[in-house]
Amino acid sequence: MPRPRSPLLSVDAIVRAALFLVDSTGDFSTPKVAKELGVSQAALYNHIDNREHIIELMRGLVFSERQHLDTESLPWDEALRTLAHEYRDCLVDHPRLVPLLVAQTVRDLGVMRIYEDMATVLAKAGLAPSAIVPAITTLDYLVLGSALELTAPEVVWSPPQGLFPMLSEAIADLGSPAERSNTAFSFGLETLLAGIRQVTKTGF
Template structure:
């Protein structure tokens, strides 16, 4: 009589590897160790599998990062945007977009630096943004230009938050101008605001930029309407 134990039917000994589980583990690994420490090998070890097992679910690192971008985009709650007047909708959408990028701060640079592919579903961002601008009355040929400006502001704001000290470029201590920077005014402001929460400065700068874009759109649409009268 065989003494070989029979496997009891039920849940597997370890969680089944899925594309979504890999994406979530990648975010967790980045949150723990940062982008510099991120690799497919370390990701596999964090999941308790060999690296080749990952490639049954993702094609390569670029594919994985675009799946992470997709996860980020899907996390944006757009439910209220259609109900808001277009200036408020644009402001709200910009804040949601930036906050989604910052869900895992260490992932921002990796996501931004990776070429976009269809898997990222980035088109959802442009569809929503284009819809807001059409509501505002922006001429179709101008929509793409404004979308690029808007995206540059949002991505730049996210990178600003994850790059501490980016505003202050101090000369090395051995230099005769060790307490100077390329621009003295920037140093003075940097030293002042360094004592405050950096996030407050970034938030104010981002809000200013968003409102500047909204004002520019209002001005452009108003001028066009005036000419057409």
């Protein structure tokens, strides 16, 4: 069979090319995606609408392997801990995508199910409806921030010698960005769970 004269395009190919550019450079554009795929920019618009459409498709792609969690079979804190780790695991290979994701409305149904699971678990924990969105947002801060930490430099703070002694001692052995991110995420998550337990006793 003769090869096609032009590369075969698909939504998946476009999204994966855009994600490759984001992972490599921190951003993408339709001209760069077209160049990556060896097609004209106009050809992309037979498959996608605009930049925002591509970003939302990238969101769906990176979360596509996440499995729905049976929250009914687990204690609420174990379920929320598992959800948080699954959520973060979807982003750790694509931390440069995070700034693009947070800048637009979530529409992907698969990602929406994660938030539905979070809301279900938080209601099971005993949070009032008015506290569920603040709790989800706090968890978002934790997950997204820890993913962004993976793009940080090896040295985050560089205090002058002899000044800021407490900070200097605290940062003496922080490890790599990945180690810092993992440690801070675990600390923050357990702190959040403890806070939720307290709120369910005292109210919000």
